[in-house]
Amino acid sequence: MTLTLSTLAALLTPAVLWAAGALPGLRAREAGPGMARLSGLAAWTAFALALVTLLGHGFGPAQSITLLSLPVPLFGSLGLGVYLDGVTAIMLCLVSLVGAVVTRYARNYMAGDPGEGRFHQWLLLTLAAILTLIVAGNLLLFALAWIATSLSLHRLLLFYPERPGAQLAAHKKFVFSRIGDVSLLIAVVLIGAELHTLEFAGLHAAMAGHLGPLSAPLQWAAWLVVLSAALKCAQFPFHGWLLQVMEAPTPVSALLHAGIVNAGAFLVIRMSPIMSFSGAALDALALIGLVTLVVASLVMLTQTSIKVSLAWSTSAQMGFMLLEAGLGLYSLALLHLVAHSLYKAHAFLASGSSVDGFRAPTPQLAQALLAPWQWLVAFQGALLMALLAALAFGIDPGHQPALLVAGAIVTVAVAQLLLQALRLGAEAALLPRATLIGALVCVGYFGLHRLFELAVADDLVALPVAAARLGTLTALAIVAVFVGLLLLQHLFTRLHGPLRQAIQVHLYNGLYVDILVTRLITRLWPPRPATVTA
Incomplete structure (x- = not known):
């Protein structure tokens, strides 16, 4: 396939970052503020090229171009090229945007640090590598x-x-x-x-x-x-x-x-x-x-x-x-x-400013247990909103039965929102407000899913019909887990004394699993002391 504007832009998106990050290490370390400016310029240029890729290709048929191919005996070749489809375009814009924002934040965050230049160089190289992964046309x-x-x-x-x-x-x-x-x-x-x-x-x-x-x-x-x-x-x-x-x-x-x-x-x-x-x-x-x-x-x-x-x-x-x-x-x-x-x-x-949010006064949840009718109202209302949103956007669980599980999970999430409103029921407008937010969540969830499905349907291989017939027990188990998490969260607020403290301590320590994994790793592969680099 011939080189088009969109494939050229996709190819140049990581190339710009590779070029900016390829400065000799000593020079990058000595030019901290200059490296910060170069990092920002390269990152925003990469984002602009990603936008060109998205606008030029849209969500049309996949395009593939190989500029250089090196044969690898027995199982194929190493190809330097681009595979451009809807998934590539979306991911390219997403990662380049996040990268550009992070580099801009890092410019102020790292200002004056002795390793400022080195930091920006490795940040550029990391972004370049992940963007290369996204556009790579070869496994x-x-x-x-x-x-x-x-x-x-x-x-x-x-x-x-x-x-x-x-x-x-x-x-x-x-x-x-x-x-x-x-x-x-x-x-x-x-x-x-x-x-x-x-x-x-x-x-x-x-x-x-x-x-x-x-x-x-x-x-x-x-x-x-x-x-x-x-x-x-x-x-x-x-x-x-x-x-x-x-x-x-x-x-x-x-x-x-x-x-x-x-x-x-x-x-x-x-x-x-x-x-x-x-x-x-x-x-x-x-x-x-x-x-x-x-x-x-x-x-x-x-x-x-x-x-x-x-x-x-x-x-x-x-x-x-x-x-x-x-x-x-x-x-x-x-x-x-x-x-x-x-x-x-x-x-x-x-995250730094989030501390202010924790210091702000928050409404106190009612200590009384929710009545059965309140649970019924919350789940019925959530289920109705999820069903209406799914029907409005033509979601077809017959084609993908697993969507029933996704819909059930959304129902549990919205029910949690309504239950919180019922627990804070002192304010009359709270439940209608929570209902409106829940409806917007359902519409956004199923609407965006439908939009993404239409955008990348031709770029993904769906499960065969036989495999897509999700087993009833599997579906019920997944839904039961989410309902169980909701119940546990509500029950945990009712626990007091040593039992609550014991549970909280064990959970706070991640059930101690990582401690065992860490001991195993350090025994089999001991870490080497890292060297300090200026």
Whole structure:
């Protein structure tokens, strides 16, 4: 395919950042303020190019172009090129926007720091790597960009290497990332050997007429993709490092939680031609996400540190995202990815001012138990709003039965909102206001899902009809988990004395799972003292 304006812009988006970050290390360290200005200019230029890509390509047919191809014996070739579809355009704009905002924030945050220039250089290289991952048209190039993203982020996490907490967290992430890297590389080899192509366009073409179960090599590749995605998204029990990287500067936390940790979900979405036929591997992904969501949601309620609470929230949201992907709801997972990235970037960059919100007076919840009729009103009202919104936007659960589960989860969330209004029932206008907000939540959820589905439907491979018939027990189990979380949250407020204190202590410490994982890692792979770099 010939080079078009949109494919050229997509190619230049990471190239601008690679060029800006390629300054010799000594020169970058000596020119801190100049490096900060260069970083901002390059990041906003990349965002402008991403907008050109989105406007030029829109959500039309996928375009693929390879500028340079190096043959790799036995399983394909390493191609330097671009694969541009609706998913690429959306992700390119999202990550470049978050990157531009983070670099602007970092310019003030890091001003005067002795390592200012070094920080901005590694920030540029990290952004360049993840944007390369997004536009990569070749599986092997994708894997190399995946590894480069992790290694450059590692340098940012160790920006203050003299801090023991930063060393331990970065070491744990380094170990998990290397396992994920090896898993992804083996998956790429298996796919290339089986399909004789490593191009995403070739992958879609090879799987276009596929029926039935996957061959053994592709099934193993799907399991390895699940492992790699789970490790990248900090899923339970390998989540501890995500909670302990707060020793790094705040812009690093924002970029990590709003962009890089989402790469696991993006990997599953990008690999939909294979994952949709993987059966048990996709079910395992959904189970991993569900377990992580439950644990992180409960632990998050007990945290006293704003940034640690946000980190647990990220782990829970990643679990929810992988649950959606595991159910085959790829467009919904993509919508979740976009919403979470924008929210979490703002949350981390504004975490300092969040203290003022906690100091402000808050309404006291009524201590009386809610009456059964109040629970009935809340759930009936939430269910009615969800059904009307789904019908208004033509959501068809017959085509994707897993949407029934998604609708039930929205119903539980809106019911929680209405229950809170009923508990604060002293103000007459509170329940109507909560009802209006709940209706807007339902309309926004199903409306945006429909919009994303229309935008990227041709770029994703949906689950086969037989696989899409979600089992009744599975669906009921997922819904029961969310209802259970709602009940536990309400019951926990009623507990007092030693029982509440014991539960809170155990949850506050994350059920001690990460302690065991940390001991195992430090015993098998002891961390080396990091060197301080000026």
